[in-house]
Amino acid sequence: MSLDQVIADACLAGQPGRFDIGIKDGVIAEIAPRIAADAPREQAGGCLAFGGFVESHIHLDKACILDRCMIADGTLAEAISLSAAAKAAFTVEDVYVRAARVMEMAILHGTTHMRSFVEVDPRAGFRSLEALLKIRRDYAFAADLQICAFAQEGLTNEPETAAMLGEALEAGADLVGGCPYTDPDPIAHVSAIFDIAKHYDVATDFHSDFDLDPERTILPEIIAQTRARGYGGRVSVGHVTKLSAMEPERVVRLVGQLEEAGVAVSVLPATDLFLTGRDVDRLIPRGLAPAALMAERGVVVALGTNNVLNPFTPFGDGSLIRIANLFANVAHLARDDDIAAVFNMVTVNAARQIGVRYGLAAGMPADVVLIDAPDPVSAVRQAAPVVAGWKGGRKSFVRGRTQLFKHAR
Numbered sequence: 001m002s003l004d005q006v007i008a009d010a011c012l013a014g015q016p017g018r019f020d021i022g023i024k025d026g027v028i029a030e031i032a033p034r035i036a037a038d039a040p041r042e043q044a045g046g047c048l049a050f051g052g053f054v055e056s057h058i059h060l061d062k063a064c065i066l067d068r069c070m071i072a073d074g075t076l077a078e079a080i081s082l083s084a085a086a087k088a089a090f091t092v093e094d095v096y097v098r099a100a101r102v103m104e105m106a107i108l109h110g111t112t113h114m115r116s117f118v119e120v121d122p123r124a125g126f127r128s129l130e131a132l133l134k135i136r137r138d139y140a141f142a143a144d145l146q147i148c149a150f151a152q153e154g155l156t157n158e159p160e161t162a163a164m165l166g167e168a169l170e171a172g173a174d175l176v177g178g179c180p181y182t183d184p185d186p187i188a189h190v191s192a193i194f195d196i197a198k199h200y201d202v203a204t205d206f207h208s209d210f211d212l213d214p215e216r217t218i219l220p221e222i223i224a225q226t227r228a229r230g231y232g233g234r235v236s237v238g239h240v241t242k243l244s245a246m247e248p249e250r251v252v253r254l255v256g257q258l259e260e261a262g263v264a265v266s267v268l269p270a271t272d273l274f275l276t277g278r279d280v281d282r283l284i285p286r287g288l289a290p291a292a293l294m295a296e297r298g299v300v301v302a303l304g305t306n307n308v309l310n311p312f313t314p315f316g317d318g319s320l321i322r323i324a325n326l327f328a329n330v331a332h333l334a335r336d337d338d339i340a341a342v343f344n345m346v347t348v349n350a351a352r353q354i355g356v357r358y359g360l361a362a363g364m365p366a367d368v369v370l371i372d373a374p375d376p377v378s379a380v381r382q383a384a385p386v387v388a389g390w391k392g393g394r395k396s397f398v399r400g401r402t403q404l405f406k407h408a409r
Helices: 076-087 092-108 127-138 160-171 186-200 219-228 241-245 248-261 269-275 291-296 320-330 336-345 348-354 376-382
Strands: 005-012 015-024 027-032 041-043 048-050 053-058 111-119 144-151 175-178 204-208 235-239 263-267 301-303 368-371 386-391 394-398
Touching: 005 368, 048 376, 053 092, 053 235, 053 301, 053 320, 053 348, 092 111, 092 127, 092 394, 111 127, 111 348, 127 144, 127 160, 144 160, 160 175, 160 186, 175 186, 186 204, 186 219, 204 219, 219 235, 219 248, 219 263, 241 248, 248 263, 248 291, 263 291, 263 348, 269 320, 291 301, 291 336, 301 320, 301 336, 301 348, 320 336, 320 376, 336 348, 336 376
Parallel strands: 005 041, 005 048, 053 111, 111 144, 144 175, 175 204, 204 235, 235 263, 263 301
Antiparallel strands: 005 015, 015 027, 048 368, 368 386, 386 394
């Protein structure tokens, strides 16, 4: 077989031994223990090869703004207020530079697919959208970017935002998202977002239930409208930290309804840990939705970054293996099966949630990332470093394996 290149001696998830990956015209042509081909060979050296990390939930438009936001309380309300004030001064160039910084971080940490929200409203205008449309074009060599036109600060209180979301979709945004907890009428907000999604035939993604009060959950409304509108498999919700404060029987019931309706979930450990539980002076709650339980019950559940270096999350480097390791630790996970499920939350589950083709198999796009671990469980346990990546068969980055030089004394 004529091949363009071979990635040799790689480990694959769930398969003993090592394998060669043959690539032709940007597509995986063959995977076998040994491929004899007159083509350039790149040694994986026993690293785990996989399809790359998939970011299901990030905000590129408001990343890296700590220099213009003075955090005092560290609350969600403060984060929303500081970001709203800052975005009024955003320019296309400013958003592009900051988004590119995070995009490059994520790519170098092995991300090959990403869904980013972009705020569209009277303060942000379409400046951030314009910047992210350019980011999508400029970084397509390494990662596919989905753009979600997003109403961060409500709709019923700012009706002009609804029309702007439609314009954003016409300009190139891929889906629409809403934030019911910032709207004076959360149910009307959910309905309006579904109306826009239905009109433009796009998926929708909500930020929802982002506090530790077990009451006044919007999930039943989102679930009901997903069913009524035949939108199963096209709806995602992020945060849902209220689930961590509910009694177990109620959680199991809601999780079953999410699965039955086809509503996917993104859990956002870095942000959810940072912002929740600040009104408690001891035994501070973790405030994380039960991702492991949801995955076990059949919900499509992913882990995401959410924010990087802003008032919502004043940390971050775009590394999803770091997020996976953080979640597994804080969620008290230890069994190999549970840790393997966490790796799926930043790979195959996240890909399914955002609706992209994903995986290493003959006929699939040659999106390949090498991580310095023999298997997914080891990768998560050690927050293993990423070594190299290919997008569509073309090498997109190299970080290299670390080396230790021992010298006799």
